[in-house]
Amino acid sequence: MNANDNVVIVGTGLAGVEVAFGLRASGWEGNIRLVGDATVIPHHLPPLSKAYLAGKATAESLYLRTPDAYAAQNIQLLGGTQVTAINRDRQQVILSDGRALDYDRLVLATGGRPRPLPVASGAVGKANNFRYLRTLEDAECIRRQLIADNRLVVIGGGYIGLEVAATAIKANMHVTLLDTAARVLERVTAPPVSAFYEHLHREAGVDIRTGTQVCGFEMSTDQQKVTAVLCEDGTRLPADLVIAGIGLIPNCELASAAGLQVDNGIVINEHMQTSDPLIMAVGDCARFHSQLYDRWVRIESVPNALEQARKIAAILCGKVPRDEAAPWFWSDQYEIGLKMVGLSEGYDRIIVRGSLAQPDFSVFYLQGDRVLAVDTVNRPVEFNQSKQIITDRLPVEPNLLGDESVPLKEIIAAAKAELSSA
Structure with missing residues (x-):
């Protein structure tokens, strides 16, 4: 240079x-x-x-x-x-x-x-109360419309959709969340984790409807606002605000x-x-x-x-870059912190550490005996430990992962010892 x-x-x-x-x-x-x-x-x-x-x-x-x-x-x-x-x-x-x-x-x-909703072309896409969330301008427009007792329809059950739903519920809105998939977060989590988050949102007041396809919208007479969301099953959902989050x-x-x-x-x-x-x-x-x-x-x-x-x-700059680290992600919904490390695609079983009945657990995704990914809920220490397991491909003992009487750091230490002696 x-x-x-x-x-x-x-x-x-x-x-x-x-x-x-x-x-x-x-x-x-x-x-x-x-x-x-x-x-x-x-x-x-x-x-x-x-x-x-x-x-x-x-x-x-x-x-x-x-x-x-x-x-x-x-x-x-x-x-x-x-x-x-x-x-x-x-x-x-x-x-x-x-x-x-x-x-x-x-x-x-x-x-x-944002991936566009196929049925949201023309006047719908130009309506001020139909938004995607990607830019500061989008967020400002949505924030102005988070009005108590108004009706919000969220299309998409991924991270963005769930985070928006949680924020809107706190603003005392009536929230309905629609997802074409059989469960929320279907692409990135196991069924028990999806079930935990569906229960969390329903308890907070979100009306979650999975397996639901949006087929159209009703507009105001001046074509400036969306007034209702139409679903293939015949459901009509009146709406003051519609937010779509179906991918990137x-x-x-x-x-x-x-x-x-x-x-x-x-x-x-x-x-x-x-x-x-x-x-x-x-x-x-x-x-x-x-x-x-x-x-x-x-x-x-x-x-x-x-x-x-x-x-x-x-x-x-001619320097040696670091080795690839395990990818990680996070999502905050209500007072619950979800942190995920690794890529779970291809897993053939899961091991739960803790109880899914409480917001305090980890879920390990395994392919054979290898840990591919870990979802942690309100467990920051185990999240950091899991990053080490995945990045270093540590051969941890799967049967111990679900046993909380054995600290995860001890499981990691045993795996490191096995690697060094190999």
């Missing part, structure tokens, strides 16, 4: 910002330009469905860095600017205002966008148009490079081969974005 090297980062979310500041912290001396179409100061997204929506956080408290930190680190922040094309031959990105920025290294941190689509169009390999994300190698070695990708938009799980994955999480950003900074 030298003082004339140019790094352009496309995307001003967490991944992009962390790459920029990580480069400076690692000794990068060249130019850094951070480009994104958002017009607000880069900010954290997870609190939008939690503290911010509940009115317990301000926009300023969500900033990833203070506004003056960018100039202080000689990072040029180009907000409100869209990158429309990549010219790989000239090593330039083309901006919406016609400018071209030269790069020696290009980092795509383009993130993702990675923003790969820029990469695809530039001829980069795309497959449910921008495909990258172990060095974070795309099919063009001068272009890297990071965060929600990046698909990579996990060494831990020996399969291709795309992970939507804050910890993954942070880890990959640090890896890019280390690689570009």
Whole structure:
């Protein structure tokens, strides 16, 4: 690297910002330009469905860095600017205002966008009381409409849908949550964990309806507001506010148009490079081969974005990056903290540590004798211990995992001893 090297980062979310500041912290001396179409100061997204929506956080408290930190680190922040094309031959990105920025290294941190509800096109999608939750503007609009005794219909039983439902219940709204799946959190948790969260929400007052498909909407006479949600089973649900959260689509169009390999994300190698070695990708938009799980994955999480950003900074500055860590996720609903580590896909059994009747347990997902993932509810110590089990692939004794008379740290110590003697 030298003082004339140019790094352009496309995307001003967490991944992009962390790459920029990580480069400076690692000794990068060249130019850094951070480009994104958002017009607000880069900010954290997870609190939008939690503290911010509940009115317990301000926009300023969500900033990833203070506004003056960018100039202080000689990072040029180009907000409100869209990158429309990549010219790989000239090593330039083309901006919406016609400018071209030269790069020696290009980092795509383009993130993702909410998966659209197929039946919510036209006037429905433009209605002020029909929203997805991805941006600060979305959260502000929703927060203004969290009015006591009003009727909220949430479409989608994933993390966002459940977190929004919990916040709305606390605002004394009447909440109905619809999910096409047979249970909430079906894609990411085992049936007992889904049952725990369904019970938790129903006890709080949420009307959860699984196996329910939305087929349309009723609109006000002026076509400005949604007045009811229509379901395939004939149910009509009057609504003052509708929020849809049915997944994320990675923003790969820029990469695809530039001829980069795309497959449910921008495909990258172990060095974070795309099919063009001068272009890297990071965060929600990046698909990579996990060494831990020996399969291709795309992970939507804050910890993954942070880890990959640090890896890019280390690689570009000629340093040795850390080994892959187990991915982890979290969700706060009511006063319950759910923390999950690992990827449970492919598990063939679960072991419960604690009682599912109380908000104080861990669920281990196993494939054979290997622990693939762990869900912990209000057990932060076991969560941290579980990260070690999965990252280090420790051969813990499965029969002991459900026995609370044996501390998890002792199970881990025995597994380490077995590894060292092998």
